[in-house]
Amino acid sequence: MQIRDADPDRDGAACAAIYAPFVTDTAVSLEFEAPTPAQFAERIARLSRTHPYLVADEGHGAVGFAYGSPHRERAGYRWAADVSVYLDESARGRGYGRALYAELLARLRAQGFRVACAGITLPNLASVALHASFGFEPVGVYRRIGWKAGAWRDVAWYQLALHEAAEQDGPPSEPIAPSRQPRASA
Secondary structure: OEEEEOOHHHHHHHHHHHHHHHHHOOOOOOOOOOOOHHHHHHHHHHHOOOOOEEEEEOOOOEEEEEEEEEOOOOHHHOOEEEEEEEEOHHHOOOOHHHHHHHHHHHHHHHHOOOEEEEEEEOOOHHHHHHHHHOOOEEEEEEEEEEEEOOEEEEEEEEEEEOOOOOOOOOOOOOOOOOOOOOOOEO
């Protein structure tokens, strides 16, 4: 298995197929309609300009993906990144989520992001456990924030300090563009 940068043209369809069951069959994603391969390719292209977008590839295409995205639009949040990971059913329980997150978090640190944030629609024991294993700490729950699958859903928020906030009089250095360096296989 190799962790590599996602390519919109090469991986859009595979990532859309991985993500679709989370939209159509669960409340994990609060989207109602699964994005098309073209829409997914556009997401990869847009987000990868500023944040890492990675896939786990077994040699025949993506079986999972993880990415960072802006936490909020306002300028003061630019040192925080939201993070997500999704795996094909065939790839679950094989360490791919851990491998993707380890690489994603390393790249976000290298870019200069200070905090990684994760929103988890509850219940989702597997996602909570994955985030806890990386040291994410719970910071709050938005109660009944989203409607999906016939019920109001809570979303728990977790965060991880990527760099300790330095006591200083000014802002930290700006986050840099994501690296497009090839990575070793896991």
